[in-house]
Amino acid sequence: MATSRFFHGGLSDSESSSSEEDYEEESEEELEEDEAEAVDNSDESESSEGSDEDEDDDDDDDEGLEASNVAERQNRRDRFTRDAADEEDSDDDQRRFVRNKKDKRFEEIEGSIRLIENAEKINDWFVISQEFDKLNKLVTKAGHGDIVPKPYIKAIADLEEYMTETLSKEKTATKKMNATNAKALNSIKQRLKRNNRQYEQEIAQYRNDKENYLVEPDVEEASIVQQPVPERTELVGPEDDTGAYSVVTRGGKAVQLTTESIFKHLKVIVEARGKKNTDRTEQIRTMEKLLELAQTPYQKIRVLLALISTRYDLSFGVLSYMATDQWKAAEKELNVLLRVLEDNPSWIIVENGDEWEDDEKMPPTPGPGEIFKVSGSIVSFVDRLDDELTKSLQNIDPHTTEYIERLGDEAALYRTIVRSQVYFDRLIKNEKVESIGDSLNRTIMRRVEHLYYKPLAVIETMEGDSYKLLTSDSSSEVLRSNLQQESPSGIVQALCSFLYKNDTTIIRTRAMLCHIYHLALREKFYQSRDMLLMSHLQENIHNADITTQILYNRTLVQVGLCAFRNGLISEAQSCLQEILGSGRVKEHLAQGVGPQSRYSTVSPEQERLEKQRQLPFHMHINLELLEAAYLTCSMLLEIPAMAAAGSSPDMRKKVISKTFRRMLEFHERNVFPGPPENTRDHVFQAANALAAGDWKRSSELIQAIKIWDLLPNSELLKHMLSEKLQDEGLRTYIFTYAPFYDALSLTRLSEMFDLSDRKVAAVVSKMIAHDEIAAAMDQINKTVIFRKGVEVSRLQTLALTLSEKASGLIESNERVYEQKSQGGAIGGLQEGGVRTGGGGGRGGKPRTEFTGTPGGGRGRGGGRGRGGRNAQFAGERASAKS
DSSP, rough: HHHHHHHHHTOHHEEEEEEEEHTTSSSSHHHHHHHHHHHHHHHHHHHHHHHHHHSOOOHHHHHHHHHHHHHHHHHHHHHHHHHHHHHOOOTTTTOOOOOOOHHHHHHHHHHHHHHHHHHHTTTTHHHHHHHHHHHHHHHHHHTTBBBBBBHHHHHHHHHHHHHHHHHHHHOSSSOOHHHHHHHHHHHHHHHHHHGGGGGHHHHHHHHOOOSSSSSSSOOOOHHHHHHOOTTTTSOOOOOOOOOEEEEEEETEEEEHHHHHHHHHHHHHHHHHOOOOOOOOHHHHHHHHHHHHHSSSSSHHHHHHHHHHHHHHHHHHHSOOOHHHHHHHHHHHHHHHHHHHHHHEEEEEEETTTTTOSOOOOOOOOOOOTTOEEOOHHHHHHHHHHHHHHHHHHHSSSSTSSHHHHTHEEEEEEEHHHHHHHHHHHHHHHOOOOOOOHHHHHHOOOOOOOTTTTTTHHHHHHHHHHHTTOOOOHHHHHHHHHHHHSSSSSHHHHHHHHHHHOOSSHHHHHHHHHHHHHHHHHOOOHHHHHHHHHTTTTTHHHHGGGGGHHHHHHHHHHHHHHHHTTTOOHHHHHHHHHHHSSSSSSSHHHHSSOOOOOOOOOOOOOHHHHHHOOOOOGGGOHHHEEEEHHHHHHHHHHHHHHHHHHHTOOHHHOOOOOOHHHHHHHHHTTTTOOOOOOHHHHHHHHHHHHHHHTHHHHHHHHHHTGGGGGSTTTHHHHHHHHHHHHHHHHHHHHHHHHGGGGEEEEHHHHHHHHHHHHHHHHHHHHHHHHHHHHOEEEETTTEEEEEEOOOOOOOHHHHHHHHHHHHHHHHHHHHHHHHHHHHHHHHHHHHSSOOTSSSOOOOOOOOOOOOSSSOOSSSSSSOOOOOHHHHHHHHOOOOOOOO
């Protein structure tokens, strides 16, 4: 031990300086290796030092020299790895553990993740925001190339789910979080979304298999590599021009894909469908290679059925949708499948097909006239393809070019739907399958749903391109010629008529609603109205599913717009009243979610379902146009009715549109109304001008509404509205000023409202015929003579109202008395129904709330002579009038 101390202290300056220069040139990795070696050597020296004390002093000189050399090397290396504090506080029983920078970084990452998890438990978003920034910096420093730590992926994925849950709870929470926490939550929301876009694939892998995500596989997963094997190699199998492909599995084992092994590999893929830790992308790539190797029709059919189904499995969840490239690939493969079936009529895909027992062998080839049924569903593929396109359009911003590009895929989808219809129609015509009618009806309904809301020019374009994919065999040519006989205006009617005859389910109801909508779009109001009334859908539509109810609302609104464009104001107002008078137009038409009131809250699940039912933007009906048409119709009906009511309380109770009157009262509260800024301002200022008799100003305000320009033939529509305002202005003027005239010249009215004498005479005659005014027409002098009755004062009007209320009070008291008295109405009937005052009372509508027995009625046979009392009140009224 003395020898090692001597060598430690006797190190010369020149020797130490040379060693320092040597170590400064070493890299950081070599220093770390030297540190680890120095620690091991120090342990060995310490153990040897303890053993030397117990041994004799007569050790061998070679052993002493070896120990001194070890101590010298240890001392040289410790100068660069040991701190002064460690040298002073070092103990014989204490050992130093050296960690590299990579391990330290990962420990810091794990610590930051733990702090984020702890902050989530107490909902402290301020700490989460700080630690999230720190975590990203640590990952950037610790990263090597494109490798991202899996704990980091797990942390940011869980944080995004927790943030979404917190935001949904915050919307419905009565007690909001404090300002600091809310500010931190809003700050991290945008940063987290931007950050997670970089790791979408890794996050998707984690969410697919959360349990096994952090488990490191023994062998790294390799993707499928296309390797055409040489023809003379023993791995190929048959020596032909098909070739083979090598696939590397998870275990690192290479598997050969050949024509003979197609069904074997398909069986493995189908059995793994739906299981955890299944890489669907790898399965798709495998089946794409199997499709290239497939030679017979049966092989192609089986591979395509599995391949299309697996592509649909890539999108899971209510709000998720297929990527555009996957959708286009599925659409292309579905057309390939239909082409195989068209070229090989002996093979048929049905839902209850035959199951071939041996998957490793080919089934026998069908002979002439024979068929082989394969289990599958073409119509389900078509439905899913259509639904995925709709979901995609729902989630894309409609004001971007991406939406327009995605909408262009509808033409390809429509061609596929038509091709499927031709395939099912051919099976039915050839009587090969009996239970294919439901599939044909569903396919035709999909086709109708893509046509009914489109203009005729668009339908003509889509129909012209829809038969290009059909093969040129004789049956397809016949079907093609039959389908193309219909004009674009009659194609919807032909398809719907087929469904009327061959379907009895909800599809028939939806087809009728689509047909009515299409007729209304083509300005055929009376035909669409008659179909809607004859169908009696309004009686039981509340029992249908929500999507059918939405279609009914859209149809009703379109019929109302058709009536408005044709100048049928009353019919248009009655059709639009049901939807636009509810105050929830967006929800009823599935064009958005309106603002929620404080008295009604919508759960996140309900909000998710409502968003799922929303229609794509290109199917929307312009809500501003609907409101303009509804308010204009209500104005043309309500302003004359309000003028006719005057001071009569009975007439005031007749309200045509409560919504319009409520809005008009709100508008009249403005003391200083400014110039009109929107559609409502134009309509209500026009209403005020019409009520004042200024029809020209009213017409100018209505024609200044810009939304009319969206309609075809907008100039004709504005001219029609101007004529309606002239007529209703004349009627309003007569209702308002009739009490002040004894006679009114028709020529004067013609000049005031810029109408012909014939038109004025027709309007006034119609008002007289409908008992709207008490007047007579003098054809010779062209005047209207008003009949003057007894003018009732305000006091007399109030007295009559009071007497009616007193009469109602007496009747209610009598009903209570008769209910408590024994015998009641039955006793009165037995006595002949005559009591004091005469009269057997009057019958009425059955009411049960007072008597407790159905059919009791308001009339009582044993009444107290209400006939005499009514005569008494009649005499009082007559005396009051006189």
